[in-house]
Amino acid sequence: MKSFSKTSVLEWILTFFVFALFLINFFPFIREDLSYFFWGIFLYSFLPPAFLALALITGISIIIPAISGHFLNSLERLVAGLPWAGRSKIRAVFIGAAFSLICIVFSSRTHFLGDGQILLRSLEAGSRFYPSNLVDFYFHSVLTSLIGSAEASYLVISSVAGGLFAVISYYLVRLLVNGGGARLLGLGWLLSAGTIIQFFGYVENYAILILCLQAYLLFSIKFLDNLSSSPFPPVFFASLCCCLHPTGVTVLASMIYLLFIRWRETKALGPSVFRKAALSSIGAFVAGPAVIFIYFSMLDFNFNRIFTLAASRGNTFLPLWPAQGGEFGNWLFAASHIKDLLNLILLVFPAMLFLPFVFGSTDGPGKTDRAKKIYYLLLACGAYTAFLFFMDYKLALYRDWDLFSIPATLYAVLMLVLMVENKVLKSPARLLRLTTVNFLALLPFIISNASENIALERFEVLSNNDKLHPRQLERAHNFEELAVYYREAQQSDRAIEYYRKAVEIYPNYRYYASLGYLLYQDSNLKGAVDAYRKAYELKPDYAPVLFHLGKACIDLYQGTEAVCYLEKYAERESNPRLFYLQGLAYRQAGKLDSALKSFEKALQSQSVDSSQVKVEMAKTLLRQGDNSKALEILQDVLGRNPGYTSGVYVFANLCFKRGLTREAESLYRKLMEELGADWRSRAGSGCVESVKGNKTEAENYFSRAIDSLPRNKLEPHFELAEMLEEQGFYNLAQKCMRRILEEFPEHPQAKLYLDRLLAETR
Numbered sequence: 001m002k003s004f005s006k007t008s009v010l011e012w013i014l015t016f017f018v019f020a021l022f023l024i025n026f027f028p029f030i031r032e033d034l035s036y037f038f039w040g041i042f043l044y045s046f047l048p049p050a051f052l053a054l055a056l057i058t059g060i061s062i063i064i065p066a067i068s069g070h071f072l073n074s075l076e077r078l079v080a081g082l083p084w085a086g087r088s089k090i091r092a093v094f095i096g097a098a099f100s101l102i103c104i105v106f107s108s109r110t111h112f113l114g115d116g117q118i119l120l121r122s123l124e125a126g127s128r129f130y131p132s133n134l135v136d137f138y139f140h141s142v143l144t145s146l147i148g149s150a151e152a153s154y155l156v157i158s159s160v161a162g163g164l165f166a167v168i169s170y171y172l173v174r175l176l177v178n179g180g181g182a183r184l185l186g187l188g189w190l191l192s193a194g195t196i197i198q199f200f201g202y203v204e205n206y207a208i209l210i211l212c213l214q215a216y217l218l219f220s221i222k223f224l225d226n227l228s229s230s231p232f233p234p235v236f237f238a239s240l241c242c243c244l245h246p247t248g249v250t251v252l253a254s255m256i257y258l259l260f261i262r263w264r265e266t267k268a269l270g271p272s273v274f275r276k277a278a279l280s281s282i283g284a285f286v287a288g289p290a291v292i293f294i295y296f297s298m299l300d301f302n303f304n305r306i307f308t309l310a311a312s313r314g315n316t317f318l319p320l321w322p323a324q325g326g327e328f329g330n331w332l333f334a335a336s337h338i339k340d341l342l343n344l345i346l347l348v349f350p351a352m353l354f355l356p357f358v359f360g361s362t363d364g365p366g367k368t369d370r371a372k373k374i375y376y377l378l379l380a381c382g383a384y385t386a387f388l389f390f391m392d393y394k395l396a397l398y399r400d401w402d403l404f405s406i407p408a409t410l411y412a413v414l415m416l417v418l419m420v421e422n423k424v425l426k427s428p429a430r431l432l433r434l435t436t437v438n439f440l441a442l443l444p445f446i447i448s449n450a451s452e453n454i455a456l457e458r459f460e461v462l463s464n465n466d467k468l469h470p471r472q473l474e475r476a477h478n479f480e481e482l483a484v485y486y487r488e489a490q491q492s493d494r495a496i497e498y499y500r501k502a503v504e505i506y507p508n509y510r511y512y513a514s515l516g517y518l519l520y521q522d523s524n525l526k527g528a529v530d531a532y533r534k535a536y537e538l539k540p541d542y543a544p545v546l547f548h549l550g551k552a553c554i555d556l557y558q559g560t561e562a563v564c565y566l567e568k569y570a571e572r573e574s575n576p577r578l579f580y581l582q583g584l585a586y587r588q589a590g591k592l593d594s595a596l597k598s599f600e601k602a603l604q605s606q607s608v609d610s611s612q613v614k615v616e617m618a619k620t621l622l623r624q625g626d627n628s629k630a631l632e633i634l635q636d637v638l639g640r641n642p643g644y645t646s647g648v649y650v651f652a653n654l655c656f657k658r659g660l661t662r663e664a665e666s667l668y669r670k671l672m673e674e675l676g677a678d679w680r681s682r683a684g685s686g687c688v689e690s691v692k693g694n695k696t697e698a699e700n701y702f703s704r705a706i707d708s709l710p711r712n713k714l715e716p717h718f719e720l721a722e723m724l725e726e727q728g729f730y731n732l733a734q735k736c737m738r739r740i741l742e743e744f745p746e747h748p749q750a751k752l753y754l755d756r757l758l759a760e761t762r
Helices: 009-026 028-034 049-063 065-081 088-105 115-124 131-147 150-176 180-190 194-199 207-225 232-244 246-269 271-298 304-312 335-348 350-360 371-390 398-405 408-418 428-449 452-463 472-488 492-505 509-521 525-538 543-555 559-570 578-588 592-603 610-624 627-640 645-657 661-675 679-691 695-707 715-726 730-743 748-760
Strands: none
Touching: 009 049, 009 350, 009 428, 049 065, 049 428, 065 180, 065 428, 088 150, 115 131, 115 150, 115 472, 131 150, 131 207, 131 232, 131 271, 131 304, 150 180, 150 194, 150 207, 150 408, 180 408, 180 428, 194 207, 194 335, 194 398, 194 408, 194 428, 207 232, 207 246, 207 371, 207 408, 232 246, 232 271, 246 271, 246 371, 335 350, 335 398, 335 428, 350 408, 350 428, 371 408, 428 452, 452 472, 472 492, 472 509, 492 509, 509 525, 509 543, 525 543, 543 559, 543 578, 559 578, 578 592, 578 610, 592 610, 610 627, 610 645, 627 645, 645 661, 645 679, 661 679, 679 695, 679 715, 695 715, 695 730, 715 730, 715 748, 730 748
């Protein structure tokens, strides 16, 4: 172990700088000022101060040379006292089981935002395929169908993958390092990178990919130690990486390097050896994709969906230079990308900051027997990092730490190889120091993500920091994520708040459509219609907005406009409720024949309430003056369901129109007993009292009917106003229209109706 005096002063300065970033979380006024620059260390502030103090005191004490020496000696004694010294397989099983158990105990809750919600919802809906993650998603769909829980399927598969990852890491360390204590420290180092967060029940499609990536590293390093061995294992796992996730294709560069080294080393042995190696490599690379293609073709998966999905996502990579008229953050070398890269390193793998010191302390790859391994790992790390760095929206969004965490294990293996020579760990104290730095970042990550409340609080705080987002789209998307979370949690007020923030920052038709839907559910008809109309302005052919805007216009009693939207929707989509809604819209627009035809089509669907459709047909027939046909339909409805209140009300109106006052009165009273404070029963009773000459009682009923009118549907206002006008209560009819104009000052039908009433009463 090097003494303190021989250790690089700059390396120690960087070490204390990283510790200082953690310490900032003790001081809120400093933390808030620096969170813009160093959001990657923001996790500690969401945990109890006692935890922060204990973690930092432990970490600092371990890296003090006088203490670290005793700690390393303790590791040696610990390993010497463990059973199964000569039975690596038993130790591997024990390590894998122990790590799997840890992953289960500290299961992640970060799936509540973003892709996690989409994946869980798709699995629970019975989906079997997800084109960009075909194999991984299918495994989860099968397990979900067996155990009945999509979330549990991710926990099981990811924790099992984590245990296998620990086993592979154990064998990697045995391959690279001699000595029990050094191996235990090396294993801790590989398990300290933020990659392992993926194994804590995290709802993403990376766990199996990372497992195959680690296996690829293990078999590649074994292959480089013995180039005469078969290239089948590393090439096979490289092929699997390509099949599991689009970013897996980056391993091809390092795989080609392996095959080139094999060809260069064995070409002198003759064509038969080369031919055998070539066939083995081709077989290994083709085997995985061939099995996957055949199997999923048998499951009727259309592989064209992979390419159509990729095409639908548009540009994937950032341009080298800013586009004309584009924002500053839209190009590759924007300062914000470099800043976010630094923060992702601090968040996922802070020891990577020390890579220059580790690399500088080696004799150089060209002068050692480790040259092939180092070149191979540099190529693997470089290709993956370049791929992610060029990808749009990845490094600039702190919620995508998970994608960046994938190459962290590559860098962990690279740095371990650099710190080992002839299977001897050159500086155990340095590796202990770097492992400690990693764990100081990793532990709060695991603990905070195990709590949905803490993870949500952190996301909200960072989302509300406008300085963190060089592009408006990024910040707006964060607010959309929060809105979706609160919508799923049945907290509509919070969801509406965040959708409003999203559209204020970046107007988007999807945001407006979702905002409109929530406002409609919240009985805010005016706000819903305004949001839907803004969504329509941004994307006039968006089918969901056409449907919901048509429905909202019906509630707004603007039938002509509703007909327009619903007819446009019918050109693009089909919906079981479409004909029913079109019937309502046509009736409001005065097209009674078209309304009846739509209602008849609606009756052919099994997805609508036939009784309600028939009642609306009866109301339409009453407007046409066809009382006998209306009576026939109502008798059919009430014969099947005598207590159907909508049918009873329309039947009572029919009785009243036919002069059957007693029968109508009896029905209105029955409705009042069943519905209580409902405008229909009160309005009907008011009509009966008016005909009987009891004007005071009638006015009392009508006034209470007006007070009971629903705020989110305007047709009852017009219906009641017509009843009041027929009975001569013009002042109350005017009141109905004024109620509408208070909420919708520019409502054309209400203004016309009110003007006509005022003219008639002058």
